[in-house]
Structures are given as C-alpha cells and as structure tokens.
Amino acid sequence: MLSKYFVSLFTLVVAVMAAPAKRASCSNGRTASNPKCCVWYDVLDDIQQNLFEGGQCGSHESLRLTFHDAIAFSPNLTRHGQFGGGDGSIMAFAQIETATVANTGVDEIVELQRPFALKHNVSFGDFSLARRLEQLRGRPRLQFLAGRSNISQPAPDGLIPEPKDSVDSILLRMGDAGFNAAETVDLLISHTVAGQEHIDTVSIRVYRRGTPLDSTPSTFDAQFFVETLLNGTAFPGTGPHLGEVESPLAGELRLQSDFVLARDPRTACEWQSFVTNRDLMALKFQIVMAKLAVLGQNPFTLTDCSEVIPNPPPAPANIRVAQLPAGKTLQDIQGSCPSCPSRPSARLLARPRPLPASLFPRN
Numbered sequence: 484m485l486s487k488y489f490v491s492l493f494t495l496v497v498a499v500m501a502a503p504a505k506r507a508s509c510s511n512g513r514t515a516s517n518p519k520c521c522v523w524y525d526v527l528d529d530i531q532q533n534l535f536e537g538g539q540c541g542s543h544e545s546l547r548l549t550f551h552d553a554i555a556f557s558p559n560l561t562r563h564g565q566f567g568g569g570d571g572s573i574m575a576f577a578q579i580e581t582a583t584v585a586n587t588g589v590d591e592i593v594e595l596q597r598p599f600a601l602k603h604n605v606s607f608g609d610f611s612l613a614r615r616l617e618q619l620r621g622r623p624r625l626q627f628l629a630g631r632s633n634i635s636q637p638a639p640d641g642l643i644p645e646p647k648d649s650v651d652s653i654l655l656r657m658g659d660a661g662f663n664a665a666e667t668v669d670l671l672i673s674h675t676v677a678g679q680e681h682i683d684t685v686s687i688r689v690y691r692r693g694t695p696l697d698s699t700p701s702t703f704d705a706q707f708f709v710e711t712l713l714n715g716t717a718f719p720g721t722g723p724h725l726g727e728v729e730s731p732l733a734g735e736l737r738l739q740s741d742f743v744l745a746r747d748p749r750t751a752c753e754w755q756s757f758v759t760n761r762d763l764m765a766l767k768f769q770i771v772m773a774k775l776a777v778l779g780q781n782p783f784t785l786t787d788c789s790e791v792i793p794n795p796p797p798a799p800a801n802i803r804v805a806q807l808p809a810g811k812t813l814q815d816i817q818g819s820c821p822s823c824p825s826r827p828s829a830r831l832l833a834r835p836r837p838l839p840a841s842l843f844p845r846n
C-alpha cells in the first residue's frame with residue numbers, strides 16, 4: 484500500500500520538477516519540456532523506420548523485455564547480502580541473462596535493440612522501456628521516465644516467474660519485488676497482447692508466427708481475461724508441454740500460470756473484474772506499468788519524457804466489453820471470485836465473437 488502511494492507521489496513530483504518555463508527545441512521542429520528528452524524523438528524515429536522492417540513488429544517482445552529486465556529487483560536478496568537487481572541489466576549482460584529458462588526468446592529482441600541504444604548513446608535501462616506498445620490497437624498511454632544509469636550487473640537467476648510456477652511461488656516472488664496479488668494480475672494484462680514460441684515449438688510451425696494467448700493478440704482488449712476463464716478442452720499442438728495446460732480454442736495456447744492465477748481466490752476477483760470493463764483494465768495497466776518501470780530506481784533522478792511517445796488513438800468502442808468466442812456459452816466460464824457471482828455474466832456479451840479466419844495474425 485505504502486509503496487503504491489510513494490510511486491504516485493514521486494511521479495507527481497518528477498512531473499512538476501521536469502517542467503521548466505521554456506520548451507527545448509529538438510530535431511524536425513519538435514519541442515520538449517526538457518532538453519534531455521530530445522534524443523528520444525530521434526530514437527523513436529529511427530526504430531520506427533529501421534527496426535523490424537518498418538516498425539511493424541516487436542511491440543510484444545519489447546513489453547515482455549520490460550518485465551524481465553525490471554522484475555529481477557529483489558529486496559529479499561539485498562537483505563541476504565546478495566545483489567538484488569533492478570538496474571536494467573538484460574541488454575548489457577544478455578549472454579548471461581538470456582541463457583536462463585525464463586528468458587528463452589528474450590535474446591532476439593535484445594540483440595535487435597542494442598545497436599539502436601548504442602547509436603543514440605542512451606542507457607540500456609532506458610531503452611528497454613522506450614518502445615513497448617505502439618503497434619497495438621487500443622493501447623493505453625504509458626509513462627516514460629528517462630535517465631537510468633547505464634551501469635549494471637547481471638541479475639541473479641531465478642527471479643523471473645515461470646509458467647510452471649504455483650500461485651504461491653509467483654505471489655511470493657512478485658511480493659518481494661513490491662507487487663501485491665491484484666497488481667500481479669494487473670501486470671498480466673500484458674498477456675492480452677501476447678503469444679508464445681518457446682513453450683510449444685511444434686504449434687508455432689503450424690501457425691507460423693507463434694501461438695497467441697488469446698484470440699486477439701494485437702488488440703489491447705479484455706479477451707484474454709474471459710478466454711482464460713473458459714474450460715480448457717484441448718492443446719493447440721502436441722501438448723502438454725511444461726507450463727502449458729489445455730486451452731479452450733483451437734490455435735490458442737494457455738499458460739499454466741495464467742490458468743491457476745485466473746482461478747485462485749487471491750487473484751480471481753481482479754481477473755474477473757476486467758472481463759466487462761476494458762477501460763478499467765487499461766487504467767490499471769498504466770498505473771502498474773509506471774510502478775514496474777521505476778523498480779529499483781530513484782524516480783527523483785529521472786526525467787519525464789512521456790510526451791515524446793505518440794498519443795495512442797482512442798480505443799475502438801467495440802472492444803469495451805469482452806465477448807464469448809464462437810461456440811462457447813456462459814456455462815463454459817469457470818469463475819472463482821468468492822465475493823462476486825461465480826460467472827461474470829451480467830454484462831459479458833453472450834453474442835459469440837467469430838474467430839478470425841486466418842489464425843491470429845500477429846504484429
């Protein structure tokens with residue numbers, strides 16, 4: 484609780500401090516409230532044009548990278564006299580950190596992004612935060628504070644939750660980093676724009692560009708939250724694999740961690756609350772991502788450069804409430820929140836959403 488208030492207080496103070504009277508002139512006639520932010524216009528121009536062949540890809544991977552870099556923050560390890568992470572080290576120590584099981588697949592995005600950080604002489608820790616969502620429909624605006632130190636050490640192994648982990652173990656780890664059960668769910672909002680390539684490596688050959696975790700992996704909607712509540716019926720490929728459980732839809736993969744968190748009394752209420760309220764979901768994501776972004780950092784030393792990130796277009800009205808996928812009924816929903824009706828049915832649109840014909844194209 485306390486730390487939550489600290490974060491919003493810090494954020495407010497940082498915003499006030501970073502507002503000098505005159506705006507700095509940046510490249511191409513743009514301006515910024517702080518001259519330190521100008522470089523980020525150039526970084527974003529460059530990655531829009533030159534990273535991932537026209538900037539069409541990489542939002543998903545960048546978001547995952549943000550989490551893996553930040554969550555290695557461990558006050559518990561510090562208390563035990565060990566290095567407690569939290570310094571944006573993945574890019575600097577990719578060979579060590581991306582060799583762990585939890586970071587499988589993260590190496591690709593790190594290698595793609597590093598030359599851009601070097602070219603623009605910005606710190607690796609800032610860079611992993613600068614670009615995360617821009618290609619995704621309905622994305623919320625995220626705060627971007629710059630100025631992290633470039634000096635880091637390799638994060639200890641074992642600090643990133645894995646899909647095979649129990650709810651107890653995930654909540655213990657997340658609690659160490661400063662997130663309570665509801666905030667852990669808020670962070671998992673990211674899985675509404677996610678897919679996998681490394682849990683089941685056979686399915687991805689079938690579906691070419693990865694297996695999505697929900698039916699709309701390029702849209703920042705609440706489909707993930709209703710689809711994870713559905714009774715699992717089959718594996719999309721040759722499952723089960725470690726960390727995978729049966730999913731409700733062909734072509735969709737379900738992580739065991741998402742399955743158990745959706746059904747645990749400590750996390751189910753927050754989970755279910757998003758099914759009928761996508762805008763609340765987007766707001767909670769903004770708040771929790773602001774907290775994630777400053778883990779282990781002193782926000783007073785950072786500069787608010789959020790203004791350089793282009794404003795997202797407004798979320799399309801038709802994604803405000805999740806829809807039941809075609810062929811499913813409310814009977815297939817497995818609700819577990821003890822304090823609310825077992826099924827989030829009241830406002831859930833029972834009109835089935837047809838599944839896309841081409842299996843889930845991904846950005």
Ligand code: HEM
Pocket residue numbers: 542543544546547550587588644645646647653670671673674676677678679680681682693738740
């Ligand atoms: C309990 C915690 C979590 C677990 C166990 C977990 C696990 C996973 C796994 C296994 C994948 C598939 C990776 C692959 O095979 O390529 C994945 C994908 C992803 N995760 Fe998580 N995750 C967790 C929390 C988070 C959080 C907090 C974020 C961001 C804030 C996040 C963002 C993503 C994204 C964006 C992807 C998709 C990457 C892509 O499509 O390339 N995850 N996650």
Ligand SMILES: *[C@@H]1O[C@H](CO)[C@@H](O)[C@H](O)[C@H]1NC(C)=O
Pocket residue numbers: 559560563655656659
């Ligand atoms: C704290 O760290 C110790 C030593 O690494 C570990 O045994 C323990 O499980 C950790 N506890 C938490 C709450 O993370």
Ligand SMILES: *[C@@H]1O[C@H](CO)[C@@H](O)[C@H](O)[C@H]1NC(C)=O
Pocket residue numbers: 575601604605606607633
């Ligand atoms: C950040 O550190 C890396 C080495 O880990 C170095 O190559 C890079 O030039 C540094 N960048 C800045 C902005 O100091």
Ligand SMILES: *[C@@H]1O[C@H](CO)[C@@H](O)[C@H](O)[C@H]1NC(C)=O
Pocket residue numbers: 604
């Ligand atoms: C790169 O950034 C570092 C640290 O901010 C600074 O000391 C160095 O002079 C910069 N190099 C160039 C070429 O601008």
Ligand SMILES: *[C@@H]1O[C@H](CO)[C@@H](O)[C@H](O)[C@H]1NC(C)=O
Pocket residue numbers: 714715716717814815
């Ligand atoms: C869930 O699906 C399984 C098949 O995988 C079926 O046997 C079971 O009856 C279903 N449960 C509910 C509550 O629909």
